[in-house]
Amino acid sequence: MLAAAAAKTHAGAAVTAVVRQYWALTKPRIVALLVFCAVIGMFLAVPGLPPWRALLLGTLGIWLASASAAALNQLIDQRIDRVMARTAHRPLASGALQPRQVIVFALILGAASMLVLALWVNVLTAVLTFAGLIGYAVVYTAFLKRATPQNIVIGGIAGAVPPVLGWTAVTGQLHPYALLLCLIIFVWTPPHFWALAIFRRDDYARACVPMLPVVYGVEYTRWHVLFYTVLLVLVTLLPYLTGMSGVFYLGGAAVLGGGFLYYAIRLMNPPDERFAMKVFGYSIVYLMALFAFLLLDHWLVAPALQGGFVYRRIG
Ligand code: HEM
Numbered sequence: 001m002l003a004a005a006a007a008k009t010h011a012g013a014a015v016t017a018v019v020r021q022y023w024a025l026t027k028p029r030i031v032a033l034l035v036f037c038a039v040i041g042m043f044l045a046v047p048g049l050p051p052w053r054a055l056l057l058g059t060l061g062i063w064l065a066s067a068s069a070a071a072l073n074q075l076i077d078q079r080i081d082r083v084m085a086r087t088a089h090r091p092l093a094s095g096a097l098q099p100r101q102v103i104v105f106a107l108i109l110g111a112a113s114m115l116v117l118a119l120w121v122n123v124l125t126a127v128l129t130f131a132g133l134i135g136y137a138v139v140y141t142a143f144l145k146r147a148t149p150q151n152i153v154i155g156g157i158a159g160a161v162p163p164v165l166g167w168t169a170v171t172g173q174l175h176p177y178a179l180l181l182c183l184i185i186f187v188w189t190p191p192h193f194w195a196l197a198i199f200r201r202d203d204y205a206r207a208c209v210p211m212l213p214v215v216y217g218v219e220y221t222r223w224h225v226l227f228y229t230v231l232l233v234l235v236t237l238l239p240y241l242t243g244m245s246g247v248f249y250l251g252g253a254a255v256l257g258g259g260f261l262y263y264a265i266r267l268m269n270p271p272d273e274r275f276a277m278k279v280f281g282y283s284i285v286y287l288m289a290l291f292a293f294l295l296l297d298h299w300l301v302a303p304a305l306q307g308g309f310v311y312r313r314i315g
């Protein structure tokens, strides 16, 4: 009796451990921010609340595709992940999951995503999401990452696409404002990643991945972080300048942008080696907060100021 109970507990713990490995395979925290940006895209696409069907099923489909892309990335990057200290503990790199399990898992998630989006959201969103999945898992991971120090600039397009997916999930149409949100994430990606790459450059060098600090050195990468941060601050003015967002957003973007500029300038002459990771950490808080400001401005402040939703559309 006791032995049976112990065996049951043991089996339960083993199942939990396997579920945890599959969950880790989806890069849950990165995907959470991607999906957050997609959901904000949905809210910005219409006055008031988006239709619940597009909101729920669109979010599910985009999440499934991003999780599938993250699993495929780890399948293709097995060798690299095994060599780098930061990634050696990942399910596939550590041997906790086998490649066949990862392929099946990624294909199921990818297929489920396409079904949900094509059948219950719209075909445009399904096609663009598929392009994002292939862009990240195949174009970036299998080719660009190994080929050029500009890998993450070009590959960043895939990571920047979620707000567009959110927008099209709700409206079925591409809109210049959605592309503007995509541009913001695209320009944000280099300082986000290169800050981490500066700190982890030895990892990348050992794995023979031609990241910018490995190929051109830390000083050169710091200048690039600063350049893209200045560009980011300018690009984040566009939602206000094009009439997409109001002064509440502008204030938030200015304060957040000022913070990012402070970090990027300080990174030119950092107090210690770990400072690059502080810049990386700030980049994540920055993007989350910037998109929260976009939503608050659109949803709470603009209607209150205007006495209702008034959308000043381009053209
Ligand atoms: C090509 C584009 C990108 C590259 C190369 C990149 C690279 C990275 C790397 C190497 C990490 C560390 C991951 C780890 O240690 O497991 C990371 C973390 C993170 N990235 Fe990115 N990233 C990109 C785009 C994005 C995008 C578009 C988002 C969201 C909109 C994002 C959100 C995050 C978050 C939230 C983390 C922290 C994860 C954690 O704390 O576990 N990244 N990124």
Ligand SMILES: CC(C)=CCC/C(C)=C/CC/C(C)=C/COP(=O)(O)OP(=O)(O)O
Residues within 6 Å of the ligand: 027, 030, 031, 034, 065, 066, 067, 069, 070, 073, 077, 087, 129, 130, 132, 133, 136, 141, 145, 158, 159, 161, 162
């Ligand atoms: C459908 C859709 C929108 C897909 C989204 C694609 C996606 C999951 C983008 C995230 C970008 C990311 C985590 C890059 C890091 O990869 P890396 O291999 O350079 O980092 P690593 O060394 O930590 O694995």
